[in-house]
Amino acid sequence: MHQLATTCARTLLLLTVAGGCLAQQYSFRNYGTAEGLENLAILSLAQDGEGFLWAGSEGGLYRYDGTSFV
Numbered sequence: 001m002h003q004l005a006t007t008c009a010r011t012l013l014l015l016t017v018a019g020g021c022l023a024q025q026y027s028f029r030n031y032g033t034a035e036g037l038e039n040l041a042i043l044s045l046a047q048d049g050e051g052f053l054w055a056g057s058e059g060g061l062y063r064y065d066g067t068s069f070v
Helices: 002-021
Strands: 042-047 053-057 060-064
Antiparallel strands (some): 042 053, 053 060
């Protein structure tokens, strides 16, 4: 019985450690008028093959080049 408890504890520890290694880390950033985004009601967001971020809003379409929205 003691051996079964030890095996279960080791398995649980292994799964806990392995699960932590697979976790992803995300970073978030707020964009606003300082970056040229005049309408903050964004309806859609996409990134193209060249890396530009496109934001569709009620006021139009914006392209973010890594520095500012145009």
